[in-house]
Every structure is written in C-alpha cells, then in structure tokens.
Amino acid sequence: MSSINFNPAVSRRGLIMGLAGVGAAGVLAGCNSSDAGSGSTGGSDASGATFKIGGIGPITGAAAIYGNACQHGAQIAIDEINAEGGDIQFELNFQDDENDAERSVNAYNNLKDWGMQILMGTTTSTPCVAVSSETNADNLFQITPSGSSTDVIGGQPDVDGNVAEPRKENVFQMCFTDPNQGAASAQYISEQQLGTKIAIIYNNSDTYSTGIYQSFKDQASEYDLEIVSETTFTEDSQTDFSVQLNDAKNAGADLVFLPIYYTPISLILTQANQMGYAPKWFGVDGMDGLLTVEGFDTSLAEGCMLLTPFVATAEDEATQAFVSKYEEDYGETPNQFAADSYDCIYALRQAIEQAEVTADMDYSDICDALVEVFTSSEFSYTGLTTGGEAATWSETGEISKQPMGMVIQDGVYMPLDA
Structure with missing residues (x-):
C-alpha cells in the first residue's frame, strides 16, 4: 500500500x-x-x-x-x-x-x-x-x-x-484523528480502485462519525470519487436503515462508506442483504468488533473493508x-x-x-x-x-x-x- x-x-x-x-x-x-x-x-x-x-x-x-x-x-x-x-x-x-x-x-x-x-x-x-x-x-x-x-x-x-x-x-x-481517517479512506479507496460511485451513511449526532464524514467528503473529489448518496441517522434512530439503503441503491452506489460503529453496521448489512443490495462496504476503526455482535450472521461481513493501524494476523x-x-x-x-x-x-x-x-x-x-x-x-x-x-x-x-x-x-x- x-x-x-x-x-x-x-x-x-x-x-x-x-x-x-x-x-x-x-x-x-x-x-x-x-x-x-x-x-x-x-x-x-x-x-x-x-x-x-x-x-x-x-x-x-x-x-x-x-x-x-x-x-x-x-x-x-x-x-x-x-x-x-x-x-x-x-x-x-x-x-x-x-x-x-x-x-x-x-x-x-x-x-x-x-x-x-x-x-x-x-x-x-x-x-x-x-x-x-x-x-x-x-x-x-x-x-x-x-x-x-x-x-x-x-x-x-x-x-x-x-x-x-x-x-x-x-x-x-x-x-x-477523525479527519485523518476520512481523508485516508478516500485516498485508499481511490488508489485501490475499490469504487467510484460512493454512498455515505453516517451518524450526525456523533462527533466521531461526523468528523470522519466531513473530511472524507472534502477529499472525495480530489480522488475522483463521486458521492451519489449522503444519508444520516441518530442515536435514537439506528434500527431501521431502509431509507438510507434504498437511497444508496437507487443512486447506483457501488461502494458504501460507513464512518460509524460496528453495531449499526451489523444492522445495515443485515437489512441490505434482505433487500438484495450488495455493494462493497468500507469502514474505519469503528467497524472493528463487527464479528462479535451477538446474533449477527457474520457471513454477511465477508468482504467488508476498513483501515486500521493493527491486524492480529500479521506475522511479525x-x-x-x-x-x-x-x-x-x-x-x-x-x-x-x-x-x-x-x-x-x-x-x-x-x-x-x-x-x-x-x-x-x-x-x-x-x-x-x-x-x-x-x-x-x-x-x-x-x-x-x-x-x-x-x-x-x-x-x-x-x-x-x-x-x-x-x-x-x-x-x-x-x-x-x-
């Protein structure tokens, strides 16, 4: 990389x-x-x-x-x-x-x-x-x-x-920092050619999520990423993501950027699967923990990507x-x-x-x-x-x-x- x-x-x-x-x-x-x-x-x-x-x-x-x-x-x-x-x-x-x-x-x-x-x-x-x-x-x-x-x-x-x-x-x-995570994610997605039409789902009641979202958005055009859908949720509304997912799907997003924590991500993946929507998923450090969610079908997490400073499977x-x-x-x-x-x-x-x-x-x-x-x-x-x-x-x-x-x-x- x-x-x-x-x-x-x-x-x-x-x-x-x-x-x-x-x-x-x-x-x-x-x-x-x-x-x-x-x-x-x-x-x-x-x-x-x-x-x-x-x-x-x-x-x-x-x-x-x-x-x-x-x-x-x-x-x-x-x-x-x-x-x-x-x-x-x-x-x-x-x-x-x-x-x-x-x-x-x-x-x-x-x-x-x-x-x-x-x-x-x-x-x-x-x-x-x-x-x-x-x-x-x-x-x-x-x-x-x-x-x-x-x-x-x-x-x-x-x-x-x-x-x-x-x-x-x-x-x-x-x-x-949150801005660094957002900017680096935009750069990484572009350099690795992971997607070009990007949807973003973020928590606008959370400092962490909004900070990453804003820096990603600011850098997206620099890396030729087209943001086709931007939707939000709050701490009190993180159970039904049908509106956000339909917006991303209808906009033709081939990658969904998720600058949020793993619990709502597990619901997003579950509901996307139910509606037959299968884009690429890309998160940041808040995604770490996704495989531990009780009752979540972890097979739905296959292929999910994120940036992190640490991977437990490293061989050093x-x-x-x-x-x-x-x-x-x-x-x-x-x-x-x-x-x-x-x-x-x-x-x-x-x-x-x-x-x-x-x-x-x-x-x-x-x-x-x-x-x-x-x-x-x-x-x-x-x-x-x-x-x-x-x-x-x-x-x-x-x-x-x-x-x-x-x-x-x-x-x-x-x-x-x-």
Whole structure:
C-alpha cells in the first residue's frame, strides 16, 4: 500500500509551550470498577517508586468491547513492564464510564482522589473531549488510545474555520484523528480502485462519525470519487436503515462508506442483504468488533473493508506474541483498541525514561517533562500499531503513523493487498 500522510496539522503550541510547559499524554490502567469506585492492579512498593496510571472507558454498555479491549491491552503491557523489575513500575486503576461524558468526568475525579499521576484514556471520543478539558485545566498528562475527535486535542478549525476547543497542550493521541481517517479512506479507496460511485451513511449526532464524514467528503473529489448518496441517522434512530439503503441503491452506489460503529453496521448489512443490495462496504476503526455482535450472521461481513493501524494476523514476532498472550488471558483475539492501548503504555515508559522523571514527582511536573519529550524531534516510538515504522507526534498532539487496509475473509481480518 502506498504511504498515506496522517499528520497534516499545523503546530499551534508556539510560545505557549516555551513559556508554560503545559503537559500531556496519558495511559490506561488495569482493574475494572464502576465510576463510583476504583480498582487497581500492578506493581506497588513501599519506596514510592511506582507511577499511578489511571484509565477510563466503557466496561459495560453498548461500547464495552472498546473499553475492555483498552483495559486488557494496557494490562498486558503493564504486567510485562512490572515483571522486568526495572526502575519504572506502574500501578493501575481503570474506571468504567459507560461511554457517557458525565460519568467519565466523575471517573476522572475518582482517579484524582486515588492519586493518579498520568491518564491513559478515555476510550471514546465524546467522553474524552470532556475529560481532556479537565486534564488540561489540571495540567495532568493524558494520552488516549482511541479518542479520535480533533476536539480531544483541540486547536484545530472545522471546515468553516471555527475552533470549538482551544489546543490542549497536555493531550496526545495514539489513534488517528477523525479527519485523518476520512481523508485516508478516500485516498485508499481511490488508489485501490475499490469504487467510484460512493454512498455515505453516517451518524450526525456523533462527533466521531461526523468528523470522519466531513473530511472524507472534502477529499472525495480530489480522488475522483463521486458521492451519489449522503444519508444520516441518530442515536435514537439506528434500527431501521431502509431509507438510507434504498437511497444508496437507487443512486447506483457501488461502494458504501460507513464512518460509524460496528453495531449499526451489523444492522445495515443485515437489512441490505434482505433487500438484495450488495455493494462493497468500507469502514474505519469503528467497524472493528463487527464479528462479535451477538446474533449477527457474520457471513454477511465477508468482504467488508476498513483501515486500521493493527491486524492480529500479521506475522511479525511482536504482534504474534501479543495476540498469543491476549488470547491466553482473555479468551479472544485482540482488536486495534487493545493494541493501541498496549502501545500507549510502552510509549509512556519510553518517554518517562527519556524525560528522567520519577514517581515521587508532582503530576504537573511529570506532565511538563513528558510534553517536552513527546514533542521533541528526537522522540519516536515503534510498536504494534505503527506499521513497522517509527511513529512521531506533532506539537498539535496528533500521531503520524502508517495505516493498513484490512478485509474480512473467512471470519477473520486479513491484510487487504493491492
């Protein structure tokens, strides 16, 4: 696959970074608990040499597959690091927010009471926007494995030039931003000649979905893609997609772009099959999880394509070791959310080593030091989700790394070759 640039944003840190040293980056944690309580696991010793890492995501509810994956992926990384017995040790506390912004802020406050020094999370975008405003005000380092909205990091204008959220100097992403996912999808569909007449079905009540849709639409004409149908739904109307599918079918769409999560995608595929409509289907990271939907005929997912930074069937040694451990511990194959969280932990350890911060430091001082490292031209990270290349972060908090195309074949995700 040809290289795709995932880091187009302009730096907005400027003098603020030089004068204020505001911090960022975060990490996930390990033990499941409700938003009213907390649970922690990992190495902890009497010397106080253990970093307290907080994590937030949906462990229950409709989006639980994402939160559990993030928790489990981070847990494996932390267990590995602690088992090495080095100077850097982690104690983990992961809170359930049920994919709800208010609960996510409550979880964040619980973690502060616990003594959190760094946050990995949150898992989903809308809660992450709310929590990143809190961490920014507190100057607590945050890195999210999967909160992909540009409002998570802030400082980036929409298509009308408006900036909804100011730049949050302390917040970084391990995942691609929504605009990057949309633009890259348009480029990939064009380069691989997957379709020319494109229908889009998106959730206009969801920040994640609308962000990807808008960037895809903006780039489509550049790549000679004709959008013949654009239809929407909301959280309250995601059960009947007959109107959207008929519109796409009547418009002659040969590919349907789905910048949405896997649950409505399962219904769309089921209803399309019932009406005899069989275009190509192309999604983004929200499609990951489609094969786990209870009661869904997974044969309908055959041939579905998506862009992702991670594929569990990759043959490199690091991926196979992670997949094997994940399957052993949790009885299922890890998705990209698990891999992104695993990478968050190891990137954090690498930055801690380079910054020479210690666990007895104040979280704000830790934050300032880690921000300086993450935005340094001398810092890069190679992991499970970086496509075999070194990933770097811009001063906007975005990551630049290589995506991969995947297709569902025989019930598993496989690399989509040109």
